[in-house]
Amino acid sequence: MWTYQAPVADMLHLLTRVLHAPASWAAQPAFADLDTDTAGEVLAQASRFATEVLAPTNAVGDQQGCTWAPEGVTTPPGFRAAYQAFVDGGWPALACSPDAGGQGLPQVLNMALFEMLAAANHGWTMYPGLTHGAYASLHTHGTDEQKQTYLTKMVSGEWTGTMCLTEPHCGTDLGLMRTKAEPQADGTYRITGEKIFISAGEHDMADNIIHLVLARLPDAPPGIKGVSLFIVPKFLVNKDGSLGARNTVYCGGLEHKMGIKASATAQIVLDGAIGTMVGQPNKGMQGMFVMMNAARLGVGNQSLGLTEVAYQNALAYAKDRIQMRSLSGPKAKDKPADPIIVHPDVRKMLLTAKAYAEGGRALAIFCSVLLEKSHYHPDEKVRKDSDEMLSLLTPIVKAFLTDNGWQATTMCQQVFGGHGYIKEWGMEQFVRDARINMIYEGTNTIQSLDLLGRKVLGNNGATLKKFGKLVGALVAEEGVNEKMAEFITPIAVLGEQITKFTTEIGFKGFQNADEVGAAAVDYLRVAGHLVFGYFFARMAQVALREIAAGNTDPFYPAKLQTARFYFAKLFPETATLMRTARAGSKVLMDTDLALA
Numbered sequence: 001m002w003t004y005q006a007p008v009a010d011m012l013h014l015l016t017r018v019l020h021a022p023a024s025w026a027a028q029p030a031f032a033d034l035d036t037d038t039a040g041e042v043l044a045q046a047s048r049f050a051t052e053v054l055a056p057t058n059a060v061g062d063q064q065g066c067t068w069a070p071e072g073v074t075t076p077p078g079f080r081a082a083y084q085a086f087v088d089g090g091w092p093a094l095a096c097s098p099d100a101g102g103q104g105l106p107q108v109l110n111m112a113l114f115e116m117l118a119a120a121n122h123g124w125t126m127y128p129g130l131t132h133g134a135y136a137s138l139h140t141h142g143t144d145e146q147k148q149t150y151l152t153k154m155v156s157g158e159w160t161g162t163m164c165l166t167e168p169h170c171g172t173d174l175g176l177m178r179t180k181a182e183p184q185a186d187g188t189y190r191i192t193g194e195k196i197f198i199s200a201g202e203h204d205m206a207d208n209i210i211h212l213v214l215a216r217l218p219d220a221p222p223g224i225k226g227v228s229l230f231i232v233p234k235f236l237v238n239k240d241g242s243l244g245a246r247n248t249v250y251c252g253g254l255e256h257k258m259g260i261k262a263s264a265t266a267q268i269v270l271d272g273a274i275g276t277m278v279g280q281p282n283k284g285m286q287g288m289f290v291m292m293n294a295a296r297l298g299v300g301n302q303s304l305g306l307t308e309v310a311y312q313n314a315l316a317y318a319k320d321r322i323q324m325r326s327l328s329g330p331k332a333k334d335k336p337a338d339p340i341i342v343h344p345d346v347r348k349m350l351l352t353a354k355a356y357a358e359g360g361r362a363l364a365i366f367c368s369v370l371l372e373k374s375h376y377h378p379d380e381k382v383r384k385d386s387d388e389m390l391s392l393l394t395p396i397v398k399a400f401l402t403d404n405g406w407q408a409t410t411m412c413q414q415v416f417g418g419h420g421y422i423k424e425w426g427m428e429q430f431v432r433d434a435r436i437n438m439i440y441e442g443t444n445t446i447q448s449l450d451l452l453g454r455k456v457l458g459n460n461g462a463t464l465k466k467f468g469k470l471v472g473a474l475v476a477e478e479g480v481n482e483k484m485a486e487f488i489t490p491i492a493v494l495g496e497q498i499t500k501f502t503t504e505i506g507f508k509g510f511q512n513a514d515e516v517g518a519a520a521v522d523y524l525r526v527a528g529h530l531v532f533g534y535f536f537a538r539m540a541q542v543a544l545r546e547i548a549a550g551n552t553d554p555f556y557p558a559k560l561q562t563a564r565f566y567f568a569k570l571f572p573e574t575a576t577l578m579r580t581a582r583a584g585s586k587v588l589m590d591t592d593l594a595l596a
């Protein structure tokens with residue numbers, strides 16, 4: 001059986017010492033009263049919920065999954081109680097706006113909470129995760145009446161939310177969507193169609209489910225420019241806020257899947273269901289993008305949680321399991337063999353997971369701070385710059401953290417040898433659960449096209465250059481510090497290489513767009529390493545300063561060791577990635593005979 005300790009110390013360290021979130025809060029009236037102690041207490045309470053209440057429901061959720069019946073879906077044993085405890089604890093409201101009944105705490109605390117939840121039970125976390133995304137979309141784009149009707153109950157957790165985009169014939173290409181919305185004389189719409197793969201689409205944990213549905217108006221232009229967004233509640237809501245008639249939106253069945261078995265992945269049938277429009281006709285993607293962007297950060301965060309929990313358990317196992325002797329001579333002479341942690345490759349697998357967790361956490365927290373600033377900072381320029389940087393980094397959070405999470409959970413499973421393949425240890429569940437994160441919310445290929453095509457080449461690399469300026473400032477600050485050279489030189493070199501690399505792909509892409517498609521996935525990993533390298537250098541900077549100041553906490557030398565491992569063993573894959581990206585599209589596209 002696996003265990004989990006929430007990494008609260010690392011979270012607080014990143015928040016306070018590396019990314020200076022309290023200074024950012026002080027500059028924003030919405031959070032000016034928040035101090036580090038309060039933030040620490042929130043994280044400690046979140047950790048208790050995740051480890052004591054939620055983690056015990058994970059294995060049973062995986063074994064039993066959800067059960068479909070015509071009357072509804074039953075979640076696994078313990079799920080309803082855990083959800084009620086979550087609601088009673090006020091957790092759904094944590095980072096929601098006070099005008100909707102939320103606690104108005106910074107998004108970064110919510111991000112940390114959701115890392116813990118995903119580590120404890122990824123499947124369960126889908127239900128509140130989707131609700132928070134739906135909240136964000138309605139809070140930004142809903143009318144006052146829609147907010148009044150739905151938001152308070154979603155913020156309290158009494159009702160949950162979904163996002164309904166995918167249809168049997170359209171996933172990535174939402175322009176192919178067929179679900180129809182017929183305007184009614186009373187200003188509502190009758191929505192008819194079939195959605196598939198809808199997470200948290202039906203369940204027994206809340207009184208109402210608020211579906212955010214994309215559909216087409218009768219006169220809509222073809223393609224993505226003809227898609228509108230609608231609220232379709234499971235139960236209609238009376239004027240006084242009480243639940244009314246059952247709406248004609250049904251769950252036709254659940255998918256049987258590889259992982260996150262406790263998350264109800266529902267086929268949703270809309271049979272003239274009553275809905276109201278969110279935002280403007282044919283501009284549905286604007287509202288949905290708020291939810292999708294929140295969800296993309298959330299999905300990266302899910303893999304971060306799984307990386308952390310898999311690492312913790314693999315580490316404990318590697319210290320305990322004895323097999324063979326160390327190549328350099330026995331280490332545990334009192335035992336018949338050494339613990340497997342003495343073997344270099346076992347250490348490499350452990351350190352890979354640890355580095356991906358710590359780098360990923362730094363990036364996730366950095367992005368949450370940007371998200372806060374983009375909404376609440378009093379200076380409009382700061383809001384705009386933060387939004388722009390967040391937009392650049394979002395596909396990296398989604399794809400880099402989830403690709404890394406897949407590698408990390410697989411490596412941690414490998415540390416267990418054959419026992420990693422056996423259910424009772426829990427490691428194979430982490431691997432199965434992690435796999436979906438590379439697929440939903442836009443596959444990782446689509447994220448890489450978004451990064452390279454839209455966010456980098458689409459604005460001539462302007463935002464990437466702004467990130468380059470952050471790297472440049474750190475290089476200028478620490479360039480003469482010999483102790484920092486091993487952390488600074490690699491990012492300085494990659495920073496220069498990536499500028500040339502981007503120009504080169506842009507030029508080739510101008511002549512043949514397939515060149516962009518052929519390079520994009522490799523490109524995203526290179527950009528991911530530039531970002532991770534920057535954060536590892538900053539973490540190393542803090543560690544070196546603490547050690548120089550006489551701090552003897554082993555946390556700091558441990559950070560340096562992890563950073564050294566990262567730069568020596570993981571970061572150098574950028575050279576191979578740039579080389580394979582440069583190999584271009586011809587070897588992919590001139591292969592009709594090979595793929596005949």
Ligand SMILES: Cc1cc2nc3c(=O)[nH]c(=O)nc-3n(C[C@H](O)[C@H](O)[C@H](O)COP(=O)(O)OP(=O)(O)OC[C@H]3O[C@@H](n4cnc5c(N)ncnc54)[C@H](O)[C@@H]3O)c2cc1C
Pocket residue numbers: 163164165166169170171172173196197198199200257265436439440441442443444445446449517
């Ligand atoms: C467990 C689970 C939960 C989900 N939850 C939700 C949910 O809550 N709401 C919702 O609406 N949807 C949900 N989805 C759907 C999910 O977002 C889609 O499956 C995903 O976006 C991919 O769409 P698709 O499956 O139709 O694949 P396709 O779009 O058919 O893609 C197939 C392959 O082609 C590639 N491809 C497609 N277009 C391009 C291109 N232009 N360039 C390069 N490669 C391309 C893709 O990357 C992929 O590898 C969920 C799916 C699953 C499995």
